[in-house]
Amino acid sequence: ALKVFYRWDFTKSEQDEKCYVSVIDLDSVDEYGRRADVEWKLRGLLLEPDQARSLVMGWAQDIFRRYGRPYELLRLKTGRAGWFLRPGSTVTIDLDHVPTTEGTRGLDRLGVVLQASKTYSGDDPGAVVDVVFERPDRASTYAPSARVDAYNAAAPSITLSATDFSRSGELDYEHFDSGDAVWVYLDQADASTRVQRTIVSRAGAVCTLSATVPGLVAGATTLVVGADYGSAQASQRQHAHIAPNTLVFGTSPTDPFVYA
Structure with a gap:
């Protein structure tokens, strides 16, 4: 209250x-x-x-x-690197065997430091760090995004990532569907490397494309996102595209801002 x-x-x-x-x-x-x-x-x-x-x-x-909802808290012992952490610091936690609230083991998430205490224990100085994990809030229309984990030029098909972008409990590739027009970035930092393709069909994380993507090498620098409004199919236009300025600053149509 x-x-x-x-x-x-x-x-x-x-x-x-x-x-x-x-x-x-x-x-x-x-x-x-x-x-x-x-x-x-x-x-x-x-x-x-x-x-x-x-x-x-x-x-x-x-x-x-x-x-107004519960948090996940984790207390960790660190080496001397923990001395430089402060309340509000963002950290990446990657622990293979930690039990999670989903009933599984293994943690690879971003967290925020609540407090960090220096320790001096003989020959093993370090810190005790309390980390909080919050569920992300979606503050705007969600544009599906994924990495390319594998590429088969013969099909042609791409295997999309599972948890690089989506929040806990969701999967990246589930936000794409047959008929979607997408941009495939060979290098996410260079827009000139992108090519537009259509997803002919999707089976799990594997998406068959309308044509090959020359030069595509699966990895961390790749990116798959929804195509522009004019190319996106009707189901994408509610939540899976980036609108041009004429739509962003106009009053019609309102499809770019409808959450689906």
């Missing part, structure tokens, strides 16, 4: 405890139970009730979207 006191009593130099807006995320409470409440006292502000309600509701939406 979020409770915000919005009127400051200047005569008493204290908060008016009778004027507040309280917001509760009932979905989170029903699913996970009620945890610690957050109280904010807006020192020096004199807001009207309607103004305060609108302001607090906007804050609450952002706060509950991020903090």
Whole structure:
């Protein structure tokens, strides 16, 4: 729950405890139970009730979207490199045998450092680091993306990556379908290397293409994304393309902004 006191009593130099807006995320409470409440006292502000309600509701939406669900926490022992970590540092965790919340073992994810404590244990100095893993929020329309893990020029077909771009529980290649028009980048850093192809069919991660891609070498520098709006098939236009400026800054059509 979020409770915000919005009127400051200047005569008493204290908060008016009778004027507040309280917001509760009932979905989170029903699913996970009620945890610690957050109280904010807006020192020096004199807001009207309607103004305060609108302001607090906007804050609450952002706060509950991020903090209204459980986190995954991991405490790790590191070498002396951990001395240079600070709260807020982004780290990559790659551990083969750590149990996960999905019931499997093995962790390869980005995390954020909550705290890091230096340790001096005889001949083995290092640090103890607490890392939090958050589920990513999709803040805009999702444009399917994948790497090329394998290329068969004889078919021709490409095998798309599974988890290079998608959030936990999703697969990169599942965002592509038969009939999709795509850009295949030989080098993601160089737009001049891209060629447009159509996915004739997809079987799991293997996509058969409409033509070969000369010079394509599977690897980390490759990239497959949806084609531009004019080339994309109808099902792609809801969520799988990059619109040109005439569509981005216009009011019609609105397909580029429809989440599907």
